[in-house]
Amino acid sequence: MTDPAAAVEPGVDVHEHAGVGDPNAHHHSPEQIRSEMRVYITVFIGLAVLTAVTVGACYGLKLPVHTAIIVALIIASIKGFLVAGFFMHLLSEKKVIYGVLILTVVFFIFLMTLPVSHHANPFGS
Amino acid sequence: MDAHASVGHAELEIPYNVHPRPDTGVYNAKLGIWLFLASEVMLFGALFSSLILLRTGADTWPRGYEMLNVPLATFNTFILIVSSVTVVMAWSQLRLGNLKWGRIYISATILCALIFLVNKAFEYGHEFREHNFPKTNNFFAIYFTMTGLHGLHIIGGVIVFLYFLGPGAKMWAHDPERYTNRIEVVGLYWHFVDLVWIFLFPVLYLM
Numbered sequence: 001m002t003d004p005a006a007a008v009e010p011g012v013d014v015h016e017h018a019g020v021g022d023p024n025a026h027h028h029s030p031e032q033i034r035s036e037m038r039v040y041i042t043v044f045i046g047l048a049v050l051t052a053v054t055v056g057a058c059y060g061l062k063l064p065v066h067t068a069i070i071v072a073l074i075i076a077s078i079k080g081f082l083v084a085g086f087f088m089h090l091l092s093e094k095k096v097i098y099g100v101l102i103l104t105v106v107f108f109i110f111l112m113t114l115p116v117s118h119h120a121n122p123f124g125s
Numbered sequence: 126m127d128a129h130a131s132v133g134h135a136e137l138e139i140p141y142n143v144h145p146r147p148d149t150g151v152y153n154a155k156l157g158i159w160l161f162l163a164s165e166v167m168l169f170g171a172l173f174s175s176l177i178l179l180r181t182g183a184d185t186w187p188r189g190y191e192m193l194n195v196p197l198a199t200f201n202t203f204i205l206i207v208s209s210v211t212v213v214m215a216w217s218q219l220r221l222g223n224l225k226w227g228r229i230y231i232s233a234t235i236l237c238a239l240i241f242l243v244n245k246a247f248e249y250g251h252e253f254r255e256h257n258f259p260k261t262n263n264f265f266a267i268y269f270t271m272t273g274l275h276g277l278h279i280i281g282g283v284i285v286f287l288y289f290l291g292p293g294a295k296m297w298a299h300d301p302e303r304y305t306n307r308i309e310v311v312g313l314y315w316h317f318v319d320l321v322w323i324f325l326f327p328v329l330y331l332m
Contacts, residue, residue: 058331072327115178
């Protein structure tokens with residue numbers, strides 16, 4: 001495989017942010033890539049354990065509904081962080097991607113608050 | 126082909142397929158898939174918002190585990206997690222220059238997706254036999270809508286993976302970095318589909 005640095009445009013530093021899991025650094029050494037693969041396996045084990053914990057708590061223990069919602073959403077958020085952070089490399093992404101996602105989160109929060117505002121509206125039908 | 130024609134061909138190529146654009150710092154397809162995923166967040170977000178509205182506005186709402194098959198859905202959750210790992214391992218193998226193992230991991234991902242869909246078909250079949258349809262009540266309306274839309278995303282992913290496993294893999298011979306980037310991009314889509322299920326599973330089945 002050719003070195004991307006050899007053909008990159010002037011002013012672009014492809015070696016910037018070349019940390020573990022940096023998705024923009026295709027020039028990683030085989031050792032670094034194998035190290036990342038070990039991280040992926042560790043994350044997989046974490047996701048499997050958290051799935052078991054969620055099912056055990058909400059289905060096995062039959063928690064009350066409010067407790068089940070809180071427990072399940074906290075664990076799902078941790079799992080979401082693991083997938084987005086490590087598998088989707090969001091822990092070491094470029095600013096433009098973060099910009100897109102921040103805008104998305106703002107609109108997503110607005111969407112989630114719509115039901116709340118509906119119930120708070122005394123004039124709602 | 127003469128030199129003039131060769132230069133003309135190079136000028137017609139879409140730039141930044143492999144290397145990052147100076148202004149964004151990422152190659153074009155990666156920015157494109159993230160913009161697409163942003164629209165997908167809004168699509169599923171609207172459905173989650175609808176679910177909250179329906180559930181909080183209802184006098185009674187069933188617990189998901191009383192209505193649905195939790196062990197099967199738990200197995201499906203595990204299968205999707207495995208498929209997320211196989212995708213990222215395929216990308217890693219391609220970065221190592223190993224097309225053979227890259228394709229093996231892509232095949233494993235397709236297999237996981239098919240197992241997920243077969244399980245889902247069994248689950249839907251069971252609900253239909255119990256006379257539970259989208260029109261039955263609001264719970265099954267939102268259940269079939271959300272899991273159905275998610276299932277369509279799984280089918281879409283399988284089609285793309287099959288393409289990259291078959292005819293799309295020819296690109297590896299002349300442009301391996303671009304092929305590797307394509308697997309990264311479809312991988313980002315696949316992780317998003319997994320991410321949606323991570324929230325769908327507890328919200329529909331466990332609460």
